Amino acid sequence: MASPRCIPGYAHEDAFDDGFLDVSSIHTLYYSQYGKKDGKPVLYLHGGPGGQTGKANTAYFDPAVYRVVLFDQRGAGKSTPNAELRENTTEFILSDIEVLRKHVGIPKWHSVFGGSWGSTLSLLYAQEHPELVSSLIVQGIFTVRKEELDWSRRAGAARIFPDLFDKFIDHLPEEDRDTPYTGYYKLLTASDRETQIAAARSWNTWDMSIGTIEVNQASLENINDDNWSLSHALLECHYFINGAWLEDGHILKKSNLDKIRHIPMTIIQGRYDIICPPQTAYDLHQGLPESRLCWVPDAGHSASEPGIHRKLIEICDEYAQI
Numbered sequence: 001m002a003s004p005r006c007i008p009g010y011a012h013e014d015a016f017d018d019g020f021l022d023v024s025s026i027h028t029l030y031y032s033q034y035g036k037k038d039g040k041p042v043l044y045l046h047g048g049p050g051g052q053t054g055k056a057n058t059a060y061f062d063p064a065v066y067r068v069v070l071f072d073q074r075g076a077g078k079s080t081p082n083a084e085l086r087e088n089t090t091e092f093i094l095s096d097i098e099v100l101r102k103h104v105g106i107p108k109w110h111s112v113f114g115g116s117w118g119s120t121l122s123l124l125y126a127q128e129h130p131e132l133v134s135s136l137i138v139q140g141i142f143t144v145r146k147e148e149l150d151w152s153r154r155a156g157a158a159r160i161f162p163d164l165f166d167k168f169i170d171h172l173p174e175e176d177r178d179t180p181y182t183g184y185y186k187l188l189t190a191s192d193r194e195t196q197i198a199a200a201r202s203w204n205t206w207d208m209s210i211g212t213i214e215v216n217q218a219s220l221e222n223i224n225d226d227n228w229s230l231s232h233a234l235l236e237c238h239y240f241i242n243g244a245w246l247e248d249g250h251i252l253k254k255s256n257l258d259k260i261r262h263i264p265m266t267i268i269q270g271r272y273d274i275i276c277p278p279q280t281a282y283d284l285h286q287g288l289p290e291s292r293l294c295w296v297p298d299a300g301h302s303a304s305e306p307g308i309h310r311k312l313i314e315i316c317d318e319y320a321q322i
Contacts, residue, residue, distance in 0.1 A: 008309070014055070017033040020079075026087050029071050030071065035062075035066045036067050042069065042110055043101075043112045049235040050236050051073075052076050053071065053077060062316070066110075083231040090121075090124065090245050109133050111133075111137055112126060114139075116139070116303075135319050136264070138265065143251040144244040148277060149243075157210055164205075181237060205223060210300075211301045216302065264319075267281050269295055276301055296311055
C-alpha cells in the first residue's frame with residue numbers, strides 16, 4: 001500500500017530542448033523544455049532567489065498537454081557565472097523572461113507558474129506584460145514587503161522556532177544580531193570563501209529547517225554543495241537587503257492589481273507557512289477577489305509538501321482544459 005504521504009506527479013521524458021542563452025556580457029542562462037513540443041506553453045519560475053530548476057519541476061504538468069519551459073535565473077543553478085551579483089536585479093530577471101520567450105518562439109504563455117520568489121516574479125511579469133499571460137498559478141505568496149522580510153528572519157518565525165533562530169543568529173558577530181540581513185550580507189560577501197560558505201550554510205539551514213511541517217532531510221543535504229549553498233544564500237540576501245528593488249507594497253497596489261484583474265488566477269497557500277506568512281496570500285486575494293485562494297490545511301511553505309503538491313497538480317490539470 002502506498003504511503004498516505006506519497007506524492008503523485010507526471011513523469012516526463014528528458015528535455016526535448018535545452019541550452020544556454022546569453023542575456024548580457026556577463027550572464028548566460030541555462031534553460032530547458034519538456035513535454036509536448038506544440039503543447040500549451042507554461043513558464044515555470046523557481047524560488048529563492050538563488051534556487052534552480054530540474055526535471056522534477058515538471059511533475060505538475062501533463063506532458064500530453066503542456067510544453068514546460070524552465071530556466072535558472074541569473075547566478076543560480078547551471079546559469080553562469082555562479083553567485084554573480086553584478087547585473088542581477090529583479091528588472092534584469094523580468095527582461096530575461098522576455099528574451100527567453102522570444103528565443104523559444106512562444107507568442108503567449110498559457111500559464112505562468114511560480115512558488116515563493118517564483119510567485120513574486122509571476123505577479124510582476126504579469127503586471128508588466130498582461131497581454132502575454134493567459135493564466136496564473138502561484139503558491140506560497142511572497143511580495144517582498146518589509147513586514148514579510150521581518151517575519152521570516154526576525155519577529156515572527158523566530159518566535160515559532162526560537163531554538164533554530166538562536167543558531168541562525170548566533171553565527172553573526174554580536175554587534176550585527178539586531179540586523180541579520182546586513183550581518184549576513186557582510187559575511188556572504190567577505191573576501192575569503194571559507195567565511196562565505198560558513199555563512200551560507202547557516203543561512204540555508206534556517207531556511208530549509210522551517211520550510212516544511214516535517215524537516216525535509218533531502219533538502220538539508222543540498223547545503224553540503226558549496227556552489228548551490230553560496231548562490232542560494234547570497235542571492236537571497238542580495239535581493240532581500242535591497243527589497244528586490246521594489247517600492248514597499250508595489251505588487252499589491254490597486255493600480256498594479258488592476259493590470260492583472262482579468263487574468264484567471266489560483267493562489268495555493270500552506271496554512272502553516274512560516275517563511276511566507278499566509279497573510280500575504282490573503283491580502284492578494286482580497287485585492288483580487290476574482291482570484292481563487294486554496295488553503296492547504298496540513299502544509300508549510302514548500303511545494304514539496306504533499307498537500308501543496310497534490311493541489312498544484314489538480315490546478316494544472318484544470319487549467320489544461322482552459
